[in-house]
Amino acid sequence: MTNTTPEPQTPSPLDDNKLDGFTVDQLSDYLDHGRHPRNPAIEASPAAQHALAALSRLRAVAPRIMKTDAEYFAPKNENWISRILDQIGVQAHAGRDIPILHDVPGAKLSISEGAVRALVREAGDDTDGLIVERTRIDGDLETPGSPVQVHVVVSTFADATDARVVPLFQERVIETVREHTDLVVTRVTVRVHDSDITDEDLDDDGNLAR
Amino acid sequence: MNDDTEDDLPTQLTRLLRNVDGVHTVYATKPLLPSIVGAVVEAVRNDPVGMHLVTVNEKPDDLTIIACIGVSADEPATVICRRAHDALRNYFTDQDLTPPATVRVQVGRVG
Amino acid sequence: MVSLPGRDSLSDADDRTVASRAADGDIRAFEILMRRYGPLMRAYAARIVRPADADDVVQDTFVTAWQELPDLENPAVVRSWLTTIVTHKSIDRLRAGRDHESIDDHDIHDPADGPADVASASSLDEALSLALSSLPEDQRRCWVLREIAGYGYSEIAEQLDLPVTTVRGLLVRSRKTLVREMEAWR
Numbered sequence: 398m399t400n401t402t403p404e405p406q407t408p409s410p411l412d413d414n415k416l417d418g419f420t421v422d423q424l425s426d427y428l429d430h431g432r433h434p435r436n437p438a439i440e441a442s443p444a445a446q447h448a449l450a451a452l453s454r455l456r457a458v459a460p461r462i463m464k465t466d467a468e469y470f471a472p473k474n475e476n477w478i479s480r481i482l483d484q485i486g487v488q489a490h491a492g493r494d495i496p497i498l499h500d501v502p503g504a505k506l507s508i509s510e511g512a513v514r515a516l517v518r519e520a521g522d523d524t525d526g527l528i529v530e531r532t533r534i535d536g537d538l539e540t541p542g543s544p545v546q547v548h549v550v551v552s553t554f555a556d557a558t559d560a561r562v563v564p565l566f567q568e569r570v571i572e573t574v575r576e577h578t579d580l581v582v583t584r585v586t587v588r589v590h591d592s593d594i595t596d597e598d599l600d601d602d603g604n605l606a607r
Numbered sequence: 608m609n610d611d612t613e614d615d616l617p618t619q620l621t622r623l624l625r626n627v628d629g630v631h632t633v634y635a636t637k638p639l640l641p642s643i644v645g646a647v648v649e650a651v652r653n654d655p656v657g658m659h660l661v662t663v664n665e666k667p668d669d670l671t672i673i674a675c676i677g678v679s680a681d682e683p684a685t686v687i688c689r690r691a692h693d694a695l696r697n698y699f700t701d702q703d704l705t706p707p708a709t710v711r712v713q714v715g716r717v718g
Numbered sequence: 719m720v721s722l723p724g725r726d727s728l729s730d731a732d733d734r735t736v737a738s739r740a741a742d743g744d745i746r747a748f749e750i751l752m753r754r755y756g757p758l759m760r761a762y763a764a765r766i767v768r769p770a771d772a773d774d775v776v777q778d779t780f781v782t783a784w785q786e787l788p789d790l791e792n793p794a795v796v797r798s799w800l801t802t803i804v805t806h807k808s809i810d811r812l813r814a815g816r817d818h819e820s821i822d823d824h825d826i827h828d829p830a831d832g833p834a835d836v837a838s839a840s841s842l843d844e845a846l847s848l849a850l851s852s853l854p855e856d857q858r859r860c861w862v863l864r865e866i867a868g869y870g871y872s873e874i875a876e877q878l879d880l881p882v883t884t885v886r887g888l889l890v891r892s893r894k895t896l897v898r899e900m901e902a903w904r
Contacts, residue, residue, distance in 0.1 A: 407898060407901065407902045409894065409897055409898040409901055410897065410901060411893065411894045411897045411898070412894075420890070421890045421893060421894060422886050422887075422889075422890050425889065425890070425893065451897045451900070451901060452893065452897065454900060455865075455893065455896055455897055455900055456865060458842065458843065458846060458900065459865040459866060460866075461843045461846075462843055462846045462847050462850060463758060463761060463762060463866055464758070464843070465841075465843040465844050465846075465847040466758075466761035466762070466764075466765070466847050466850070467757040467758040467760070467761040468757070469761065469847065470757065470760050470761035470764045470769065470772065471757040471760070471761075472756065472757065472760060472773070472776075477756065477773060477776065477777065478749060478752050478753070478756070480777060481752060481777055481780045481781060481784075482745065482749065485745070485748075485781060485784045485785075490742075490743035490788070491715060492743075494713065497684075497685045497688050497689070497714070498685075499688075499689050499692060501692070501693075501696070503707065503708050503709045503710060504689075504692050504696075504710055504712075505709060505710070505711040505712075506685075506688050506689065506692055506711075506712050506713075507688075507711075507712075507713045507714070508684055508685070508688065508713070508714040508717070509713055509714065509715050511715070511743050512684070512714055512715055512716050512717050514742060514743055515716065515717065515718075515743065515744065516717055516718070518739065518742065518744055519718060522728070528728070528731060528735050528739075529739070529742075530734075530735055530738035530739060530742070531738055531741070531742050532742055550738075552735060576683050577680070577683050577684035577685065577717050578684065578685065579685060
């Protein structure tokens with residue numbers, strides 16, 4: 398059904414009669430090994446060179462083909478995202494249970510560690526100049542009143558002054574955790590990761606170019 | 608949804624929690640897809656009818672209610688959590704039912 | 719100057735940052751990853767499994783990714799990591815299908831699901847994408863596993879339950895077709 402491979406009309410550098418006795422398989426292997434060890438016969442044959450160049454070009458455009466494909470095969474609606482979100486939910490990384498005190502017999506109230514870590518991330522989102530990457534809460538979360546430490550890894554941007562941004566963020570973390578939980582935060586450590594990202598470090602897709 | 612229908616207890620408690628001030632989501636407390644360990648489905652997007660988000664464990668003389676909620680960040684999560692707990696407990700007093708021995712409410716998300 | 723991601727602009731952040739956040743349990747960051755790479759992963763899956771099965775493969779991939787992200791050592795490589803998961807899921811799917819499906823079903827290619835007519839291409843990339851669709855599926859799978867997933871010949875042979883010599887032959891034929899198409903555009 399799908400073997401509608403076009404009839405060879407246009408000449409191609411990979412046509413068997415143009416390969417100077419080499420095979421496409423052989424030339425592909427040679428290319429795969431980075432043209433090493435050097436094969437003088439292949440290197441001396443213009444036909445083989447021509448074929449190698451074509452194979453290299455094809456390899457180079459492969460990622461672009463997938464990009465074009467992505468447009469054709471793009472999901473037709475966004476349901477697929479909510480279907481996945483429905484499956485994973487909020488609780489997958491809930492972590493430990495942090496008690497919330499309530500003076501009623503039989504009441505067992507808590508906030509999940511995951512929810513508190515989300516609060517820490519959001520404190521970062523509200524602070525200009527940094528993005529929170531990783532969060533961790535150390536200490537005995539399950540015993541009310543025990544001291545806990547919050548550890549955060551952030552990225553700051555080139556135009557932000559760490560000395561100003563970091564203390565502001567630390568304050569916000571303490572504030573939000575105190576507002577929403579009964580935890581006693583004694584310390585917020587902030588490790589700054591890649592503090593010198595500038596526009597030039599990012600490619601067109603916004604990814605780190607290095 | 609129609610309040611006149613004879614909903615079972617978990618469904619009624621779910622509806623009650625959704626109406627508590629500051630509660631924006633009621634999460635399922637049991638994995639609905641056994642193939643995914645620890646998965647809990649957020650029910651807002653789904654048809655909540657017939658889905659047991661609040662768990663009711665009924666043993667003789669030992670009724671346990673388990674709920675997991677998402678709350679607004681406008682008030683302390685602790686306050687909303689206690690309010691949700693009280694609402695669950697009051698449901699039993701108001702209906703003259705045997706009160707549960709244990710009411711567990713977990714905040715799974717703030718904001 | 720880079721604009722700073724606030725609550726609504728994390729979507730502008732680089733892969734490493736977004737994947738780190740997702741690994742930290744941020745479902746919003748995970749959603750950004752799904753939007754960023756879902757279409758690409760679906761396209762890739764559709765080159766290995768039937769396009770109709772690609773949705774399931776992508777869904778499985780992201781559910782697995784969410785569970786395993788916290789263990790990903792270098793979040794900057796999240797894209798190739800996702801590609802690896804899609805490859806595994808796609809091959810699992812092929813294997814499962816092989817056990818209880820008639821072979822004929824495999825060759826049905828729904829034109830609505832992908833490119834079909836090479837003559838209508840308006841660019842080289844599009845022409846090659848169309849040419850890839852026109853390849854017999856064994857050739858297409860071999861080529862995609864080799865060039866996109868970076869699998870070696872013996873690995874492809876093992877995954878597709880084919881002799882290595884067959885894989886070599888299929889790759890030669892796929893390359894010949896694609897190179898011919900590519901050269902026609904030069």
